[in-house]
């Protein structure tokens with residue numbers, strides 16, 4: 001049986017009186033692709049922000065690879081082996097494409113700033129190593145030919161691929177993707193799906209938030225459904241497709257309409 005990589009227990013986030021995420025439990029096994037879906041405002045991004053240390057949870061716990069990560073800083077979570085992409089693109093526009101990816105590599109290489117001053121030789125070697133790793137990440141997403149372009153001139157779809165390359169540059173065990181298909185045309189979406197599948201074959205795991213149901217149903221091993229901050233269902237794509245609570249959450253039910 002595959003290893004349980006990520007475990008979220010009773011995760012809750014309240015913003016004043018608004019409980020954005022309430023007592024959410026789920027897990028992800030190594031090598032799995034798990035989707036988190038739910039209507040707008042359901043709490044998906046807040047859940048991601050708690051897992052990646054952007055927001056401290058109000059209560060609950062996050063375990064990764066057997067260690068508790070609850071309340072840790074984003075850099076500690078990245079060091080533990082989780083990276084992410086954002087709903088709104090976050091590329092460093094004033095850097096070249098390869099420099100963007102090299103920022104992702106640096107979190108796995110050893111030389112720190114102090115050592116950098118003391119061991120210039122080591123730094124040079126590591127810079128070369130970082131460059132080589134970054135280039136191979138760009139090759140895997142198919143944009144190595146754009147390595148020396150300023151990131152800001154890349155079309156939107158390529159900037160998304162750049163984010164994926166940077167997120168995979170530190171060889172994380174798990175990548176969180178927040179709406180990876182948003183703004184992509186059908187051909188770019190298919191390309192991204194292929195990249196995700198290939199990376200999974202290499203042993204990478206993915207947790208992703210996505211509104212595009214074709215992608216969700218097509219690549220997820222399991223789906224977690226959130227509505228008004230609460231988990232309302234979890235299962236395979238086939239199970240979720242037929243789940244009445246899920247259908248009601250997306251379409252509304254007569255009961256709900258009567259209650260309003």
Ligand SMILES: Nc1ncnc2c1ncn2[C@@H]1O[C@H](COP(=O)(O)OP(=O)(O)OP(=O)(O)O)[C@@H](O)[C@H]1O
Pocket residue numbers: 015018019020038039040041042043044045046047
């Ligand atoms: N920093 C914040 N302060 C106050 N309320 C917030 C904050 N962030 C999110 N919320 C609220 O928490 C709820 C969940 O928001 P969240 O962005 O996590 O939902 P989502 O499922 O990611 O939505 P979408 O699909 O539209 O991106 C919403 O009601 C939102 O208004």
